[in-house]
Amino acid sequence: MPKLGMEPIRRAALVKATIAEIGAAGSLDVTVSQIAKRAGMSSALAHHYFGGKDQIFLAAMRHTLSVYGAEVRGALLMADSPRGRVEAIVRSSFSQTSFRRDVVAAWLNFYVLAQRYDDARRLLTIYQKRLRSNLRHALRPDHGDAAGELAERLAALIDGAYLRQSLGLGLADGSRAAKLVLGCLPDAPPSV
Amino acid sequence: MPKLGMEPIRRAALVKATIAEIGAAGSLDVTVSQIAKRAGMSSALAHHYFGGKDQIFLAAMRHTLSVYGAEVRGALLMADSPRGRVEAIVRSSFSQTSFRRDVVAAWLNFYVLAQRYDDARRLLTIYQKRLRSNLRHALRPDHGDAAGELAERLAALIDGAYLRQSLGLGLADGSRAAKLVLGCLPDAPPSV
Amino acid sequence: MPKLGMEPIRRAALVKATIAEIGAAGSLDVTVSQIAKRAGMSSALAHHYFGGKDQIFLAAMRHTLSVYGAEVRGALLMADSPRGRVEAIVRSSFSQTSFRRDVVAAWLNFYVLAQRYDDARRLLTIYQKRLRSNLRHALRPDHGDAAGELAERLAALIDGAYLRQSLGLGLADGSRAAKLVLGCLPDAPPSV
């Protein structure tokens, strides 16, 4: 029963299915047919809307990172102190949307994708830069010149926690992961 | 002209070639033929010695992690203070053998492998446990009860730095990465 | 906003687009979508009007051959001597409408089509017969019993020139091709 304006619906379904499928397989060795099937359509249609497997992956990446970005921005709006802003960023990283098993597995594989496709690398690089930049700004008021290095460290810690989670070892609880990361900050601002 | 004792030589060549090939491709999408070719033999022989592709990958993982482990042990022998031991561990993680572009790429893909094969997961889990354990022991004298959490944090930082390196963003210089990680430690032992 | 009498317009557009597309591709490996796009409509509509790909091809063939046939008839009307009639036929074969690069490429592919579809073979067979018959009639007055063989030879020469043209080697100039063909005729009628 074909209707009009199916495109965005189909694309969204495929993106969602892609993440789920990568998560389930734990790798990019996922067939377009599997993805399409999970999304409830034929593989031909998936090709029709995305043009190819790579672009499906790319779209899934973009989606994942943009959802994460939106979550960070949302959390930042709620924060009312520098320290609160830092915590908002870190907690967003371990929210229930982003720290789910399959999303983390997909995220890990995006790093693999980035080794092959410039587009993917660019996306991840931007994400890394933005994360550090957000942290730096939030850290500056309390930590001054140390903000840069601290941001770098927090960011690396976040990624490290993700990696651990991907092994299924972690910290299943996002809030414990957040605590581990935040513990890295000097209790009191360096000056004053 | 059959030669004697070729087996260990062939296996070593294949393991080395596997890491190089994964590094070059940036993913596990590497054919046995490619690996065998780089190792200077037929793909049939590679199968003969390892039984299958998965086992080649596993062997490459084992090799990488065991080299790393040996390096850590070696560095620990040289250290003469608790703090020195911590630094030894961290520095080993960023040594020129382990922090090379292709080795890091391979390492990243081992995490992907771990999603699929229990053997691989076990290897990585052991590595993670041993790393934390080593760090904990080295930290205990100076940091007491905080050692556990600090070890966790240092370990995550190391992995995070690797991830960054895999994007080619890093810290090409291992010593800078080490500094970043070590900076996480309280300058002075908590209790004096 | 349905329009009336669109059918002949659409069909004509599709036929024209088909020849152009075959000419551009140099083969029958042309998708219905390509044809439809060039004709400014959806592929579904092309199917609606023609029923299927084969029939689109057939229609393009019919059109090409019938245009050629019309041109020959027109030229014959102008001729006022037996020899003139022969020349008219030959010149029509190399007219600017028929001897264009893409039309020749399409024509070549019609021979391929004729290997597969009886309808196509029938069309080409009729064209061949008619060409020979026209030539024979025009040759009879001057060449008597030799007319049959001469007709056969002229017809083969024409096709040979087309084949050459399809390689892009030709005789880009149709008039030179005509001269080559006509040179085959004995300068003076055999008897008298």
Next chain:
Amino acid sequence: MPKLGMEPIRRAALVKATIAEIGAAGSLDVTVSQIAKRAGMSSALAHHYFGGKDQIFLAAMRHTLSVYGAEVRGALLMADSPRGRVEAIVRSSFSQTSFRRDVVAAWLNFYVLAQRYDDARRLLTIYQKRLRSNLRHALRPDHGDAAGELAERLAALIDGAYLRQSLGLGLADGSRAAKLVLGCLPDAPPSV
């Protein structure tokens, strides 16, 4: 039962099967699997030896034209007069090896292939050039300056006869085709 030195055997079998298959289908719409099956092997092996479909086609072309070329050269050796040399060339073109139904169908499709691949075009162009050159040389002694034009004409006639044969109309008998072509020559040398 794998043996050594299979490559030339396999390649030859594939080339032969390709011509047969194209001949049977009447077009290039032939799958690698069909060809491989007829040649008694898997399609994977066909790819292994040729690298791809196009190259299989190219090889079939090369083979066909080189067999034809060899036949012409052989016939020329036997001829002992200029006129005999001309006849040798023409007769070779209609020999039982070259004028078979399937070979002619394949030959026709090579012209189609030439529209797409430069390599194919080059092959056919060379064949055309060589044919004309051979004819010119053989005609020169008897026909002097007219040799060029006569050669052109004979060559076109030969191709035209092939085209007719491809429709299944012809001249099933090669010797009648040869007679038709040779009849184009002035009975007596122009100057005596």
Next chain:
DNA sequence: AATGAATGAGCCTTCATTCAT
């Protein structure tokens, strides 16, 4: 009249793996 939506079927190609030598 016209089209976007949708799919089943099929093809080229790749690859891990096996086997006889």
Next chain:
DNA sequence: AATGAATGAAGGCTCATTCAT
């Protein structure tokens, strides 16, 4: 010890065709 030969299985992608609107 070592390899060329060989294949089954599978995947990405294309396309003619149909259908509901």
